Structures are given as C-alpha cells and as structure tokens.
Amino acid sequence: MPITKQDVEKIAELAHLELTEEEKEQFTVQLAAILAYVEKLNELDTADVPPMAHAGRDERADYAQRDDVVGEGLGSELALANAPDPARGYFRVPKVIEEG
Amino acid sequence: MEIIGLTIDRLHGALRTRATSVTEVCRRTLERIEALDPRLGAFLIVNRDQALRRAEELDRDLARGEPLRPLTGVPVAIKDNICTRGLRTTCASKILSNFIPPYHATAVERMLEAGALIIGKTNCDEFAMGSSNENSAFGVVRNPWNAERVPGGSSGGSGAAVAADLCVVALGSDTGGSVRLPAAFCGVVGLKPTYGRVSRYGLVAYGSSLDQIGPITKTVADAARVLRVIAGRDPRDSTSSNHPVPDYPAALAGELKGVRLGVPREYFGPGLDEEVRAAVWQAIHRFADLGAEIVEVQLPHTEYAIACYYIIATAEASSNLARYDGVRYGYRALGAKTLREMYRRTRNEGFGAEVKRRIMLGTYVLSAGYYDAYYLKALKVRTLIERDFREAFTRCDLIVGPTSPTVAFRLGEKTADPLAMYLSDIYTIMANLAGIPAISIPVGLSREGLPIGLQLHARHFEEATLLRAAHAYERAFPFSHKPPL
Numbered sequence: 001m002p003i004t005k006q007d008v009e010k011i012a013e014l015a016h017l018e019l020t021e022e023e024k025e026q027f028t029v030q031l032a033a034i035l036a037y038v039e040k041l042n043e044l045d046t047a048d049v050p051p052m053a054h055a056g057r058d059e060r061a062d063y064a065q066r067d068d069v070v071g072e073g074l075g076s077e078l079a080l081a082n083a084p085d086p087a088r089g090y091f092r093v094p095k096v097i098e099e100g
Numbered sequence: 101m102e103i104i105g106l107t108i109d110r111l112h113g114a115l116r117t118r119a120t121s122v123t124e125v126c127r128r129t130l131e132r133i134e135a136l137d138p139r140l141g142a143f144l145i146v147n148r149d150q151a152l153r154r155a156e157e158l159d160r161d162l163a164r165g166e167p168l169r170p171l172t173g174v175p176v177a178i179k180d181n182i183c184t185r186g187l188r189t190t191c192a193s194k195i196l197s198n199f200i201p202p203y204h205a206t207a208v209e210r211m212l213e214a215g216a217l218i219i220g221k222t223n224c225d226e227f228a229m230g231s232s233n234e235n236s237a238f239g240v241v242r243n244p245w246n247a248e249r250v251p252g253g254s255s256g257g258s259g260a261a262v263a264a265d266l267c268v269v270a271l272g273s274d275t276g277g278s279v280r281l282p283a284a285f286c287g288v289v290g291l292k293p294t295y296g297r298v299s300r301y302g303l304v305a306y307g308s309s310l311d312q313i314g315p316i317t318k319t320v321a322d323a324a325r326v327l328r329v330i331a332g333r334d335p336r337d338s339t340s341s342n343h344p345v346p347d348y349p350a351a352l353a354g355e356l357k358g359v360r361l362g363v364p365r366e367y368f369g370p371g372l373d374e375e376v377r378a379a380v381w382q383a384i385h386r387f388a389d390l391g392a393e394i395v396e397v398q399l400p401h402t403e404y405a406i407a408c409y410y411i412i413a414t415a416e417a418s419s420n421l422a423r424y425d426g427v428r429y430g431y432r433a434l435g436a437k438t439l440r441e442m443y444r445r446t447r448n449e450g451f452g453a454e455v456k457r458r459i460m461l462g463t464y465v466l467s468a469g470y471y472d473a474y475y476l477k478a479l480k481v482r483t484l485i486e487r488d489f490r491e492a493f494t495r496c497d498l499i500v501g502p503t504s505p506t507v508a509f510r511l512g513e514k515t516a517d518p519l520a521m522y523l524s525d526i527y528t529i530m531a532n533l534a535g536i537p538a539i540s541i542p543v544g545l546s547r548e549g550l551p552i553g554l555q556l557h558a559r560h561f562e563e564a565t566l567l568r569a570a571h572a573y574e575r576a577f578p579f580s581h582k583p584p585l
Contacts, residue, residue, distance in 0.1 A: 008460070015418060015463040016425070017456055018444035027460055030518055034461060037519055038407040041477050044484065051479030052486060054339075055295035055309050055535030066335045078202040082429035091427050096439045 003032045103128055105265045105582075108322045112168050122162070122173035122217065126155035129175045129219055133266045136585060140264060141241045142257040144180050145188055146220040151175075154217055170329050172215030177267040179258050180221040181228050182313065183302035184208055187218070191304050192236035193226045195424045195431045195450030205302020206337065207271060207313045207330040214329045219267050222257030226452045227421065228278055228306045230254045231524040234515055235454040242511070243285060244583035245550055249508040252285035254278040258316045259286035263583055269326055270316045275307045276409055277503075277528025279314040280540035284503035284553020287542040287581065289570070290316045291323045292528075294561050295535035296341035298327075299334030305420040307413040308339075310532040320541065320571040324348035327563060343561050351564035352571040357391035359569060362496030366402035367527055373506045379544035379552040380502045386577055387500070392569070397492040397499065401484045402530060406522055408485065409529040411465050411478035417455075418462030424450060457518060486534045493559050498569055501527055503540040503553035527555060537563045541570050542579040551581075 005028045012019045019027065073079075080086040085093070101119050103111065114120045130148055137143050158173050178184055181191040183201035190196045204212070212218070225235040233241045233256025241256040243249040244264040251260040255272030259282025262270050272279040274292040283290025292314045303313055315326035328348045334340045363384060368377060388394050426432035426446030433449050436442035451459070465474035492499060505526060514521040531538035537560075540553040558566040 003464075007464070011460050011463045011467065014467060015459050016422075016440075016443045016447055017451075017459065018448040019456070023453075023456070027457060030457060031461060031464065033519055034410065034522075035464075038411055038474065038478075040407045041404055041411075041481050044401075044404065044481060046477060046480035046484070049480040049483050051476055052483040053309065053479055055532070066338070074202055079428075081202060082199055084426060084430070084432035093427055094436050094439050094442045098438050098440065 003028060003035055104132055106268065107319050108171065108174055108268060108325055111174060111268060112172070115162065115168060115173055122155040122158040123152070125173055125175060126151050126217055126219070129267065133220070136264055137266060139242065139247065140244060140260050141239050142222055142260040142264065142266060143177070143220045144190060144192065144223050144238055144257070147187060147218050150187070151217050151219050158215060158217070169215035170325055171211055171269075174216050174269055175219040175267045176211060176216045177220050177222045177258055177261045177270040178208060178218060179224050179255050179270070179272045181224060181273055181304040182208060182271055183304070184218060184221065187221065189221065189304070190238070191227045192224050192238055193450065193452065193455070194237045195446070196429070197237070197431060199429050201302070203302060205313070206299035206334045208302065210330050211271075211326075222255070222261055222270060224257055225254035226455050227304065227417070228254040228273055228275055229417070229454050229458055231277070231281055231521050232509070232514065233257065233282075234511065235452055237452055240511060243508050244585055245287065246508065246548070248510055249550065250285065250511055252282035252504070252508060255282045255316065259283055259288060259290070262286070262288045262316045262318060264585055268318070269322060271313055272316050273303055274312050274314050274532065275310045275413060276532050277525045279316060280503050280528050280538060280553070280555060281524065283316050283540040284542070285508040285551065287551030287579065287583065288316055288318055289320055289323050289542070290314065290540045291327060291563070292531055292538050293327060293331065293563060294537045296339050297343075297537070297561065297563065298330050299337040299340040301334055301336040307416040308420060309416060310413060320539070320567055320574050321349065321352060323539070324352055324567045324571070341561070346564050348564055348567055352568055354568050355391055356387065356569060356572045359392045359498060359565070360496040361387055361392040361394050362397035362492055362499045363394060364397050364399040364402070364492065364499060364501060366399050367501030371505050371523070371526070372502060375546045376502050376504070376506060376552050380554050383543040383554050383573070384500055387569070387573060390572055390576055395496050397496055399488045399492060399530065401481065401488050404481050405485060405530050405533060406526055408478045408481040409525070409533060410461070410522055411474050412482065412533075414458040414462035415466050415475050416462070418459045418466065421455070421459055454518070482533050485530060489534045489536060489557070497558070497565060499557040501555055503527060503555040507546045507548070507550035507552060531557055536560055537566055539566050539570050541574060543577070545581055549584075
C-alpha cells in the first residue's frame, strides 16, 4: 500500500513531531521507498513461525532476575540537574490543559 | 621512547620498566589529538584536565608499588552515546547537546576500575543511527586513510580515533554493525559481543533488543583484554547475562587446527566489491593454511535481514526516543504555549533528519492496522534468521565473510538515498538479529589504499573461540599498514 502525505502527517502527530512542508514531501517519498523494500518479507511464509521478541533466548544466557529490593535513587538534586526549567524541586512545563 | 601507537601489552611493558609514565602517555596522546583531530573530527569533547589529573593519580599509585590493573594508564575514548558521569554526553544530537550524565555506564565504570584513562568522547551518527557518521549534529568524521572518505558508522569517531592513534582503545556501540563497520573502514579491530554479554546500563538506548557495547582496538589481544573487563552480569541491566566470563586473554592461546570455518555463499553474492571479495577469499585460504577446515554453509534468509532489521530497529527506536520531550533533560524549544506544542517543537528542532525518519518509520510499523503486517512479520523473520545460524553452526564453529560489501565510500555519496545507506549493513546486521558475537579484523588494503575488513561470527557466548581464531590469523598475517597522517 503506498504511503500518502496524509499518512505522514498522521504518523508525525503520533510521534509528536512537527514536520515542515518540505520534510513531509521528502518523508513521503523516502518512506514509500523503504516500505516498498520491506514488502520483500511477504515472500516468506511465516504462518507457523513464532515471533522472536528478544535476542537473549539462548539457553546459556541465564537471565536470572534480581530480587526486588529498594536501592538508592539519584535524589532530586541530581535528577533535576539537567532539567531545562526546574522550579522548587519540580520539572516546570507549559500549560497542560489546552483551551477550546 | 615512542609511546604513540602501542598496544596495551606494550604500553604496560613500558610502564613496568618505567620507560614512560601514565602522565607522559596522557600528555603525548592529548598533543596528538590537538595536532590531528582538527582535520579528522573524531572527538566531540576532549577530557583534558580530568585525564591529566587522573594520570598523575595513577602514577602515584604505581610509584607506591601498586600493580598494573588490566587497563592502567590506557587512553580510552568513549562513544558519545555512552554515559560518563560529569562529562557531557550528547549522542551527537542537538536534543542532548547540554546533557551531563549523573552516572557512569557500567562498561565505563568497569574500565575506570581497571585503571583506564578516559581521554574524550567520540563523534558518532546521531543516536547511533547511520553507517557513515554523516548524521552527527556536530559535523562529519573523516577517515584517517583518506580525508574524502567516511570512517563508517555509527561509531565513526571511535574507529577513526583508534586508527589515527588518538587513543589505544575506544568503546563503541553496535546495533546493526556500528562497531564493526567503522573498524573495517578504518583498518582496526571491532568486536560486537553476544547480546547480554556486556551491560547496556548507561548506553543510550536505540534498538534495545539489538544494542551491545563493544571495543574498537588495534589488535585482537587488546579486544580480548577490554572484553574481559567490561563483560558480565550487571543487576542494573536485566538483559545482562549470568553466563560466566572466561579469561579471554588467556583463551587466545591455541591453534586453529580442527576449527571448522563456515563460508556462507549468501555473503559472496552480487553487490560485493571484487577487491573485497578477493581479499576475503585470500584470508579464508590463509585460515585453511593455519589448519582451519573450510566448509560451505547456508544462511538462506540473509537477503531478508535488512528489511527485518529496519522494521525492528526503528520500531524500538520510536519507543526509546519518546523520552526526549524537553521536560527532564536536554534541549527544550522556547516560547511554546502548551505542553503538546513544546513536545513537538522540541523534538522537531532537536532531532536531525535520519532520526526523524526512523522515528516515523518505527511509529508507522507499530501503528494500528500495520503492526501485524510489518512489526510482527519482522519478528517472525528474525526467528528464521536465528534458525539459519543455529543450523549453520551444527556444521561449523565460526562463520566467515566480508564485514562490508565495499571499502569506505565517499563523503556525501549515499546521503541522498537512505536505502542505499542501509544496504552498507547487509553483512553486519545478521549478528545483531541473531544475538550472536562477531568481530571485524583488517585483512588488506584496496588498490586505493583503503582497508578491507573480514568478519567472523560465533555461537552465543563463544567470544573466546572468535577471539582465538582472529588472534591466530593476526599473529600469522599481521596488518602492519598505518594511515598516511
């Protein structure tokens, strides 16, 4: 199925990206080419093949989980050290509730 | 004495006999970076003052009679998508241009405990997305062998820094070949460990089911030594494995006799440059001369790997990169009236074109109505690729082939065509999809004087076998060329 500029606009919205007109045009062409290429996978019959969600399935990997114990966190000072707009121990952001 | 260009062993020999000091090594390395890096662009930040202070501390330790640790005084460069406490870590992205990590990645912490000297952070493709290092927000890296060529990506700065002797060892990350491709293009050694072998804690996530940190070094022995330091279980990464860490340097001894080397015909098909093909075949014959048994194997799903990879990697990326929203760290667009506007403008101004393209692709393949057709389909094909390797490894111990279909290409050659760029990864992404270890070693130069890389794959957690074979080759046929700097 070919991808349209409207599709690109919808995906950009889902991904929280605000694309310029030029980017929309460019991505429409480029994503269409990439998607046409990945159609190749449909040559394969995978009806009886289980999906592999993780590369660590090897039986020797032994991914034992650790115990759920409380450890030390960063603390609020360090956690806020990189914040663009910290205020009184919080991350300050623009208005969350939109009008209309 | 000349301390530039030494391997870890030789450097330690010189430190042991007091022929040099860590401070001298550090100073000479910093001088060389100052002299050469302006035209290479390998470093995003040079850790000058901290490195010198640490060098003096290490010298004091040695003067007090403290024994050398595995990496004492070794100048290392760290790819800029691996967190270093107090040292800016940008992922070569505008969106993290001012990020100072409050913690070290586990691999970095372990290298520091082993005595390493962090000399700086290296340039890379933005968020490790690219095969040429041209997607960095802070400029391209030039290949030390030829300034008009790319160093490979995404760990291009790490590859160039090791090749140009601006450090002894560099860490890179490898999601689809990002350690091995720069190693091949720059004429050095690059190792991608088994998925789960090295903790990913502190490695900025791109494709979490594919990402691994790996060393770029001058020799296989150095790679073994670094892996020994950074490998092993880390409670902070639930995908890090409890599988015991062997003494990789000790495992290098031994011969190739009886080792079955599988040659997959799919790795020698159309698209492979003739010079690369010839050099890799010559190396395979040399492996046979050293006692390896050459067997033909098949990896029939190789031709589907790129399609499979670019669905899975971008899907994971779209999820991982959702965290860059201008709230907790990094860049924030100013003047937005609402939170949503702030998110969108921050991300649009903060991310470069390739990162946006991959977020878009990943969002699309995960979105309602397309999930089964693309993402789930790719996960199933991933199973088929992993089965290919399991089947092949019943008949051989290692799989050999080229690292890349070509030598280093020209800057700008593939930037207009994302798909052409993706095809550079054709031989490297298979290992990431299957989760197995792989190494790239230099085996020759093209007529134009550009390095050619050979790749070996092993079964899960058989890095020792991989390193032993690569080391045997390197010992018998050392790659002694140096870039014309």
